[in-house]
Amino acid sequence: MTTDAFLADCRARLAFDLLSHTWNAVVLWSLRDGPRRPVELREHIGSISPKVLTETLRRLQFNGLVSRQAYPGSPQRVEYALTGLGRTLLGPIDTIGAWAFEHGDEVMAAQDSGADEL
16 A cells, blocks of 8 residues: 555545545535435535536546436436445545534635735
């Protein structure tokens, strides 16, 4: 196992890439209570376009974090759910969210003071 953050195949880099995309963690967190249809996800998340949601779900599915279940009918009904692997990221997402809740004001104050210096 390597911990060299500069290597393209470093596993830590892979994890940070998965969590650094703006919508990945939000969509994963929104699926924590069970499967949802895309329209339900958009309503629950808010301010995410259908295109961005579709791209995010495809990316999460490609990485094995989300499964897609299509049901027959007209129109076809689709639901997305966390996989076992996707569930393993809920703990780290919760930890990052708790950190942001505790330190968010400090970060925003630093951003404000940095903007004054520009």
